[in-house]
């Protein structure tokens with residue numbers, strides 16, 4: 001609260017109210033700014049007021065008042081402020097009293113209250129200075145004084161319904177017995193407000209004049225040439241309502257604008273002094289104005305009336321002052337109370353201040369001790385830090401020395417270790433190098449030895465091969481020599497027989513000659529002639545024999561050609577153990593005991609509308625029909641002559657056609673099948689022909705056509721279905737070449753068996769619904785036979801193709817799906833192509849198109865099917881009733897082939913004319 005009072009103007013006003021200004025008012029406590037001896041107490045005030053009240057207005061009073069009139073040296077300022085203070089003080093004193101009664105004042109500043117710490121810490125100037133200097137007291141004294149002097153009337157007057165009258169209670173005194181101040185202030189409105197700030201007399205006179213004229217009924221504006229016409233916004237002075245001048249004065253203490261005061265008769269009267277420079281100068285001007293313009297008596301009378309009115313009002317003011325006195329007493333009582341309270345507060349403040357001082361002292365002491373302790377602490381810390389720094393430095397140096405020593409030691413150790421490792425590495429390297437050298441030398445020697453050994457082996461091989469060659473040549477020579485010797489032996493033996501007989505004859509002749517010399521000589525000549533005739537006869541017989549062999553060949557092939565270049569044999573396999581007789585179809589072989597060329601297959605029993613049971617008879621006729629009891633040997637006898645044709649230089653093709661399980665493989669590739677038998681026969685025949693000058697070489701290939709791809713059955717089984725083989729034809733020589741095919745030289749009949757085993761293992765076999773082990777490809781065994789007759793100079797090149805076709809069952813019967821379906825489709829397509837090729841050949845048109853290229857099989861057999869070849873078709877038949885349909889289909893196809901006339905075969909041989 002006190003802080004606010006110090007800082008806030010309103011608070012300072014409030015604090016002034018209870019201050020001891022009234023009681024302790026002295027000259028020292030007067031308002032120094034006004035230099036007016038303000039009433040320090042009511043008594044003083046009463047003293048100053050009482051003469052005014054008791055005495056009538058007279059010039060003396062006026063004069064005395066004139067002495068007093070110095071009081072408002074700055075009248076406007078003092079008066080205005082005093083008025084405002086009066087009103088505010090009055091209202092606030094009430095509020096203060098109220099607060100005091102309610103205890104709020106004592107609660108805030110009373111002795112019993114405890115000031116907060118902040119208040120205690122407040123500087124002494126806030127309280128003590130004010131009290132001691134009394135500067136703040138002088139202002140309330142001024143206020144109070146002003147209030148008492150000026151505002152009382154207004155307040156009381158207002159309160160009591162009195163006409164407002166702000167004339168001061170003091171008597172005005174004009175130096176020349178006139179109210180110069182009135183005239184000088186009256187009409188100068190704007191100038192007045194500004195000039196009053198500088199001239200208090202003029203200001204006071206202006207107020208007085210305005211009030212008195214207004215109250216006395218005298219017109220406000222007196223026509224006086226001395227004054228100018230007042231401005232329209234001129235407002236008479238009202239002390240209760242500060243005008244613009246007073247407000248403006250407070251607001252802006254600007255320099256007043258003064259209108260030069262020109263005397264009316266300035267030309268006649270000499271101015272003693274500059275206008276308004278002194279009070280006397282203005283009086284002179286005023287007097288001069290009066291003398292010349294005003295009716296002095298009238299004005300005096302008028303002034304007297306006015307004075308009386310003033311006086312009466314002054315009396316009234318005196319009465320009012322009594323009321324004010326009461327108020328003052330009340331206020332004095334209140335002030336006493338407040339002063340007591342203030343004393344109490346002062347005392348408590350003093351105690352608190354002492355206490356605060358004590359605390360301050362203690363605080364200072366504590367701060368000092370704290371500072372001392374802090375300083376001691378800092379010193380100790382500095383010492384400690386210094387010691388630690390020294391210790392750290394020493395430790396660091398020690399550590400550095402240790403580290404350096406350690407690193408030096410490590411460096412030495414590292415160098416030692418490095419040297420040691422380098423030595424070890426060098427040793428190891430040298431050992432390794434030595435070892436490597438040894439190994440290299442060993443390897444080199446081993447390599448050298450190996451090379452030497454290899455060279456020796458190569459030499460051995462060369463020598464062995466040359467030996468072999470020479471042995472072969474020698475063997476050939478030996479063979480030849482043996483043959484020659486044999487022939488010679490034969491000749492010699494015959495000759496020896498002849499000679500023996502001749503010798504016997506000669507012996508007899510000799511004996512006869514001995515008996516008669518001439519008869520002996522004749523007999524000897526006859527014997528010699530007989531011998532010569534016998535030798536000549538022997539040569540003639542041999543020549544005749546060779547001519548007969550050539551004739552036999554010619555006749556044999558003529559017989560084969562007469563039989564037809566394509567022949568069809570039918571073979572029905574026997575029933576197997578798991579096939580009961582009830583499941584067999586009814587088949588008949590009408591001419592089995594004779595030619596055995598027919599077969600009747602009885603169809604299922606059919607009942608006619610008349611109830612007769614009949615069977616459809618399917619009669620087929622082929623070149624030969626083999627029944628179920630026929631063995632492979634018997635079959636081969638029928639084809640052996642075709643195999644002989646291959647040796648004679650013909651292309652022979654024997655293939656088996658029929659449904660799955662009809663016995664094709666059994667006939668062709670079984671151990672006693674056509675292929676082994678053919679090879680055996682070829683060997684035997686070839687050996688027999690050697691006596692007649694023939695030498696044969698045999699080379700075999702075994703291939704299969706699977707899904708229209710050619711596979712080498714004698715090759716690597718892993719390359720089946722991967723390695724591609726192409727079929728190429730030499731049209732001029734009538735030769736077929738298969739690329740990348742394995743060719744086996746058949747030096748012995750045993751070689752054929754191993755070939756067949758390998759081929760059988762490689763052959764694609766897949767299970768189907770129709771047969772649990774079914775060959776799903778066409779296999780072709782190709783035997784190339786090249787024969788040379790070193791006696792006759794003949795040469796023959798024949799090919800024997802033994803073909804085991806895949807099953808010919810119909811697609812619907814096989815029940816194949818997926819991959820099997822694809823196989824079956826390819827099989828049927830190739831078989832159909834085979835039929836188309838045979839049919840085209842049967843048409844016999846020279847240069848006609850033969851569709852060999854429609855399938856891989858027909859393209860492969862191009863030179864074995866047609867005019868240059870002999871073809872034999874085995875149509876295989878199953879005895880089962882269930883296979884009847886397929887059997888009939890196969891037999892119908894075979895009948896078509898049988899009815900085809902292909903033409904005359906040509907021998908692939910160069911026969912020397914004999």
Ligand SMILES: Nc1ncnc2c1ncn2[C@@H]1O[C@H](COP(=O)(O)OP(=O)(O)OP(=O)(O)O)[C@@H](O)[C@H]1O
Pocket residue numbers: 572573574576628630658659660661662663664665666667771773774775805806807876
């Ligand atoms: N003449 C026969 N004498 C004895 N058994 C035979 C005869 N013909 C065929 N078989 C037997 O009948 C079965 C089927 O014969 P095979 O395998 O030769 O028929 P396939 O027509 O070659 O069949 P795929 O077309 O499936 O090769 C075999 O067990 C076989 O031994």
